[in-house]
Amino acid sequence: xxxxxxxxxxxxxxxxxxxxxxxxxxxxxxxxxxxxxxxxxxxxxxxxxxxxxxxxxxxxxxxxxxxxxxxxxxxxxxxxxxxxxxxxxxxxxxxxxxxxxxxxxxxxxxxxxxxxxxxxxxxxxxxxxxxxxxxxxxxxxxxxxxxxxxxxxxxxxxxxxxxxxxxxxxxxxxxxx
Numbered sequence: 298x299x300x301x302x303x304x305x306x307x308x309x310x311x312x313x314x315x316x317x318x319x320x321x322x323x324x325x326x327x328x329x330x331x332x333x334x335x336x337x338x339x340x341x342x343x344x345x346x347x348x349x350x351x352x353x354x355x356x357x358x359x360x361x362x363x364x365x366x367x368x369x370x371x372x373x374x375x376x377x378x379x380x381x382x383x384x385x386x387x388x389x390x391x392x393x394x395x396x397x398x399x400x401x402x403x404x405x406x407x408x409x410x411x412x413x414x415x416x417x418x419x420x421x422x423x424x425x426x427x428x429x430x431x432x433x434x435x436x437x438x439x440x441x442x443x444x445x446x447x448x449x450x451x452x453x454x455x456x457x458x459x460x461x462x463x464x465x466x467x468x469x470x471x472x473x474x
């Protein structure tokens with residue numbers, strides 16, 4: 298992916314890509330996004346959905362923190378239905394720690410065998426399902442231009458998901474997988 302789009306993603310989703318500048322001993326994100334520009338919109342939408350889920354968790358964190366800081370149930374939103382009470386503060390603190398660990402942090406985003414791979418540390422099972430859906434969808438989106446028209450996986454030593462015009466753009470023949 299080109300440097301401008303790389304920078305856009307990292308600026309828009311700093312929590313997901315917080316390890317972008319970390320050394321290679323800690324993450325593969327230091328290598329950037331080794332995939333075509335055509336998947337930018339897909340990665341952008343994936344990250345937007347992941348961050349929406351994170352915002353939902355943060356609302357729960359704020360509610361739990363209110364319970365921990367207050368002994369009056371009147372300050373807690375109605376969704377708790379009495380579950381979070383001043384009497385079970387230790388359980389609240391444990392859930393608070395769990396929710397903070399749920400933020401997915403990208404360790405590697407790349408193309409492999411003609412599909413997007415989006416590896417994270419942290420996150421929930423729901424995050425993993427969302428990521429799997431985006432990875433499957435990537436096999437129907439041209440990695441170079443982003444079109445879904447005629448996109449299919451081609452093989453020329455490497456597997457690539459390309460539309461017909463991108464597949465023949467440089468004059469090479471690709472064999473569909």
